[in-house]
Amino acid sequence: MATSVPSIFTGDNYVFWPVTMKSYLKAFCLWDVVETGEDLVQRHVNPTLAQIRQFEEDKAKRYKALSCLQSVVADDIFSRIMHLDSPKEVWDHLKDGFFGSDRTRHVQILNLSRQFEMLRMEDDENIKEFSSKMMSLVNQLRLLGKNVTEERLVNKIL
Incomplete structure (x- = not known):
């Protein structure tokens, strides 16, 4: 292996x-x-x-x-x-x-959530580039413990 x-x-x-x-x-x-x-403690006498x-x-x-x-x-x-x-x-x-602490993670989640909400597709950007930026934010949120539903992702793309 x-x-x-x-x-x-x-x-x-x-x-x-x-x-x-x-x-x-x-x-x-x-x-x-x-x-x-x-x-590690050897618990046995013999x-x-x-x-x-x-x-x-x-x-x-x-x-x-x-x-x-x-x-x-x-x-x-x-x-x-x-x-x-x-x-x-x-x-x-x-x-x-x-x-970080729970408080630090909470602040990170708030900042990333705000970035996610503000994220818009630029005029010169294709869907692949936009979805890549969006998924990067979503993955960071998920790693911090925030659940982002598939429905929310679809709504964001549309």
Whole structure:
């Protein structure tokens, strides 16, 4: 299975990066480590060989996921996350820093919604160019959690 490495995250277009990164981590069965963020603790006093192997495998997955996240960020972003020990901490730190708080996302949604409402097809623009601009706005809104119905899109084009 050939899986392409996600592009290096430079701080721009955060809304697209986690989508590709999440798919990449899922392809290698590492997303659960990032998502749950569970601390690895060997809970058994006298563990069986199978339990020891599972513990070692889980520990390796944690470091593989951490390595994947560290390797796909630009140097200036790496310097912000290099002190973090778990993939969950890195993921949450990047999300907070680049996706923003609920209030920030709400403002972004308002701005993009306003751009969408004001969007008009120019005289020298063809339908393909217009729909491309419109879908770019719609996709950004959807990534921020705003539902834009197909009916609304059709009305906008008409």
